Amino acid sequence: xxxxxxxxxxxxxxxxxxPEEKKLGGHxxxxxxxxxxxxxxxxxxxxxDTVDYVKIIEVVNEQMAIRADMIEVPTKRIVDTIxxxxxxxxxxxxxxxxxxxxxxxxxxxxVTATGEN
Numbered sequence: 543x544x545x546x547x548x549x550x551x552x553x554x555x556x557x558x559x560x561p562e563e564k565k566l567g568g569h570x571x572x573x574x575x576x577x578x579x580x581x582x583x584x585x586x587x588x589x590x591d592t593v594d595y596v597k598i599i600e601v602v603n604e605q606m607a608i609r610a611d612m613i614e615v616p617t618k619r620i621v622d623t624i625x626x627x628x629x630x631x632x633x634x635x636x637x638x639x640x641x642x643x644x645x646x647x648x649x650x651x652x653v654t655a656t657g658e659n
Contacts, residue, residue: 544580549573553606569640572602577632621657632658
């Protein structure tokens, strides 16, 4: 078993409950951790025998392009889609919303979801 980590995927999308978020969009950062069965690729050195991190990035971009009011929704869709990939045992996804249009000072706003086969 191995851990594949893809952190800092930057995406512009239209997620949010506020009208300005729906219209103007915003910036997001997505971090993904995938526990995968890696014993085969460790022997074969073949991309087909592991989880391709390029595919993980594609999944993030595809799911973030589908608008939602709450960031929990695309986060869960990303988890579910990655879980369907071959060799994936567990996945954790953190979706961070960068500078939402609210009057507050904070370090980070994010949602994390997990899933397991």
